[in-house]
Each structure stands twice: as C-alpha cells, then as structure tokens.
Amino acid sequence: MLTVINPASGEAIAELSADTSDGIARAYQRARGAQPAWAATELSHRLACLQRFRDGIVRDTERLAAILTSEVGKPIRQSRNELTGLLGRLDFFLGAAESTLAARTVFDEGGMRERITHVPLGVIANISAWNYPYFVGANVFVPALLAGNAVLYKPSEYATLTGIEIGNLLHGAGVPQDVFQVIVGGGEAGAALLAQPIDGVFFTGSYATGSRIAQAAGPKMIRVQLELGGKDPAYICDDVDVAAAAASLADGAMYNTGQSCCSVERIYVHRRVHDAFVDAFVREVQGFRIGDPTDEQSYIGPLTRVAQLDILEAQVADARAKGARLLAGGRRIDPPGHWFEPTVFSHVDHRMALMREESFGPIIGIQQVADDDEAVRLMNDTEYGLTAGVYTNDAARAERLLAQVNAGSVYWNCCDRVSPRLPWSGVKHSGIGLTLSTYGIETFTRPKAWHLRTP
Ligand code: NAD
Numbered sequence: 001m002l003t004v005i006n007p008a009s010g011e012a013i014a015e016l017s018a019d020t021s022d023g024i025a026r027a028y029q030r031a032r033g034a035q036p037a038w039a040a041t042e043l044s045h046r047l048a049c050l051q052r053f054r055d056g057i058v059r060d061t062e063r064l065a066a067i068l069t070s071e072v073g074k075p076i077r078q079s080r081n082e083l084t085g086l087l088g089r090l091d092f093f094l095g096a097a098e099s100t101l102a103a104r105t106v107f108d109e110g111g112m113r114e115r116i117t118h119v120p121l122g123v124i125a126n127i128s129a130w131n132y133p134y135f136v137g138a139n140v141f142v143p144a145l146l147a148g149n150a151v152l153y154k155p156s157e158y159a160t161l162t163g164i165e166i167g168n169l170l171h172g173a174g175v176p177q178d179v180f181q182v183i184v185g186g187g188e189a190g191a192a193l194l195a196q197p198i199d200g201v202f203f204t205g206s207y208a209t210g211s212r213i214a215q216a217a218g219p220k221m222i223r224v225q226l227e228l229g230g231k232d233p234a235y236i237c238d239d240v241d242v243a244a245a246a247a248s249l250a251d252g253a254m255y256n257t258g259q260s261c262c263s264v265e266r267i268y269v270h271r272r273v274h275d276a277f278v279d280a281f282v283r284e285v286q287g288f289r290i291g292d293p294t295d296e297q298s299y300i301g302p303l304t305r306v307a308q309l310d311i312l313e314a315q316v317a318d319a320r321a322k323g324a325r326l327l328a329g330g331r332r333i334d335p336p337g338h339w340f341e342p343t344v345f346s347h348v349d350h351r352m353a354l355m356r357e358e359s360f361g362p363i364i365g366i367q368q369v370a371d372d373d374e375a376v377r378l379m380n381d382t383e384y385g386l387t388a389g390v391y392t393n394d395a396a397r398a399e400r401l402l403a404q405v406n407a408g409s410v411y412w413n414c415c416d417r418v419s420p421r422l423p424w425s426g427v428k429h430s431g432i433g434l435t436l437s438t439y440g441i442e443t444f445t446r447p448k449a450w451h452l453r454t455p
Contacts (some may be wrong), residue, residue, distance in 0.1 A: 054091075151180050238271075
C-alpha cells in the first residue's frame, strides 16, 4: 500500500495499492503490444489526442490544482500557475511536432537520395519527481506520445494522485489505456520498471537516484536521460538596481518553498553593493506569507517530504558553527505538518554544506565577492551545473561572465525560468540528455538513415 500524506497537516489523505513487480511486467507486455499500432496512427491523430488533453487541463484546472496542493503542499496559486504554465508547453509541442518529426531529404543527386526519418524508441519508462509533476512529467510524456512511443509513467510516490489524474485525462482524450500506463509505487516500483526490457528511461529526480538509474540502464544500451538536481548560483554586479535584483532573487530562491530544481541556492554579491543587497533581500523574504497552502494569500507552504527538515536543520547548524550570520528564520515550525521558516544567511563560504549541497527548501546563503573573477570561480565551484544567473545593467559584462559559467541554462537579470522553446539540460551531476525545445521532441526518436539509389 502507498499512503498519501498531506504535508500541511501530516494527515493521511489516501491509501493506494502499489503495483507489484508482476503487475509491472504485465503492464510492460501490454505497452509492448500496443505501441506499434499507436506509432502507425497519423501524427494528426496523436496531435488531436494531446489537444484534447490540453482541453481537459483547461476544463479541470481548479480541481487538479486542489489535488496537487493537497498532496505536495504547493500553495494553491502556485499549483494553478503550474497548470496554466503547462498550456504554453503543450502549445509548443503541438506546434513544433510536425516539422520536427517530418522525414528530411538531405541529399539528392545523380540517382542517389539520402533521407532521415524519426523512428520512435518504442516502450519508454518515465520516472518522475514530485516538485512540478505536471511540468516534468509533460516534458517527457507529451513529446514521447507524439513521436509514437508507449509510456510507462511512474509518478513520484509524493505526487501519485496527480499522476493518476494525468492518466485519466490522457485516456479520456483518446490515448489508449495500454499506450500510457501509470505505475503506482516508490523506489521499488521504479526499479522493477527498469528491470523490464524497455527502450529508454527518462528520469527526473535526485543525483543519488539518477546515478543508480544510470548503472541499471547501462548494460541495456538504451536511451538514458537524467534531469537531476542543482545548486544554482546568481551573481549581483555592482551596477544594478539592488531592490529589483533582491525582489527577483528572493522569489527565485523561495518560490515553491525553494523546492525547484532551478531554485536559486547560492547568491554572490559584489562588495560595493553587498550590504544594501542583503538588507533588501531580507526585507523581501520577511514579506512572504507562510501558511495554509489552500489559502490564496500563502506564498510559502510546507515541505513536501518530512525528511528534508533534517537536511535543512543540519545545514543551518553547520553554517552557524562555521561562522555564518543568520539573518532570518533558521528553524522548523512545530507540527502538524512539515514546515520550515524561510531562512537567510550572510557571511557564508564554500566550507559550508549550505553552499555545496542541494538544500531543496526555503534557505539561502549570500556571499560577498571582491570582483567578477571571484564570482565566476565560486559559481563554477560545484558538483552541479543546471542554471546560473548574472544581474548587471551591462549586456557585454553579462555575456562575458555567462560564457564562462558551466551550466545548462544561463540567465541575465532573471532566474528560476524555463522556456519550452529552449533545451533544458544540466552538466556534471545535474544530469545528461535534455527535454524541451525541438531537441526535446527528437530525443524520443532515433534517426534512421536511408541510402536510396534509383535504378
Ligand atoms: P528522487 O530521486 O528521490 O525520486 C525520483 C523518482 O525516482 C521517484 O519517482 C522515485 O520513486 C524514483 N526512485 C527512487 N529510487 C529508485 C530506484 N532505485 N529505481 C528507480 N526509481 C527510483 O527525487 P525527488 O525527491 O522526487 O525529486 C527531487 C529531486 O529532483 C531534486 O534533486 C531536484 O533538483 C530534482 N529535479 C530536477 C529537475 C530537472 O529538470 N533537472 C526537475 C525537477 C526536480
């Protein structure tokens, strides 16, 4: 059984029966049987199904947002934002699929023609995270289905009610039951899914689990895509509007209660504006309303996973012991539920876990730097490389700095942003492969090369 807990209250809200290994093997067999017919449908049919899925999201936004808030604790306005933000991603995929998946003739001379077609991978596993289940799920299953794959979708055990809703919506929209199947369960269910002879695994989650997935998938010689964690930095140059940068970065650090893969987790500030920035940042954070995630005014909710409270407490203790200054928060809030105060430290450095390990909560360290070179060195001093941002009024300075930063996405005067038109990827422990953009459609296919000589 899988017990679903409301993180705001700590109460159990549902009991679900988890899939067994045998059940997962049968689901795989059904998917394998159904995939060729799905791939053989016209793309226009698959597009129409996903368009109806979009209609279902629009129709049911309020109900789906309430379910998401009840199981992950996301403040209700942010749950609604996730659903409305999903529409833009769907529109991108629906608009770009046809041209991206079209066969291409790349050479045609003297009776010799060369063509590329896009063949679906087959049956893929989509093992997902809980923090943005609509975003990170749809980044995979939408283009995968459009390209003609069958998808075995295992939502996180912390977002299973949402995963089941996604399945119901897709089936209601015309995607056959066997072509998209929801696998219910935790890590064991994910491992059992990997044990099947799947054609690809598309994973979103932590580095620790991602490296286990890579090891299990290695001998299979299948497509492996891992979207993992981050320790994303931002640097504030000495020429900025400090108040505007502080407002942008406080939101980037604390939105979704700091539980975004691209949350800002480290801030470096040029010494000339350090004190002014810190004051403005703390004021912003103290203005955030913590409370019942079903309340329209709440901005900070509970942490989805209770275990994260221990990690945050340990980072606070470590930072304090090594000389950091606590400027706001710093403690868990008494139960019921899994709550932590929004927390800000200054005078931090890279000996501290707070500046090295993914926090995945409402906590941030701000470090003063002497100049741009020191900022770049510290931004790159990490195991991760998902995103990085620079705040400056000088476009050339931003360009120069961002070119030196080793990250999948870089931002000028913005942060915590994902675009369906751009590839989403990480370097180092932030993962391999990518989603989104036209590359994120192609990745669910293998290019087949045709050498055609006319007799
Ligand atoms: P997690 O690694 O704990 O779990 C992710 C998924 O893996 C879950 O579905 C889980 O049940 C499954 N799993 C666990 N053990 C497994 C095993 N042995 N075999 C197969 N599957 C297994 O991560 P999480 O707590 O769900 O998500 C948080 C992490 O995800 C953070 O590190 C965050 O940065 C990252 N994340 C990254 C992105 C991105 O786009 N790069 C997006 C969202 C979240």
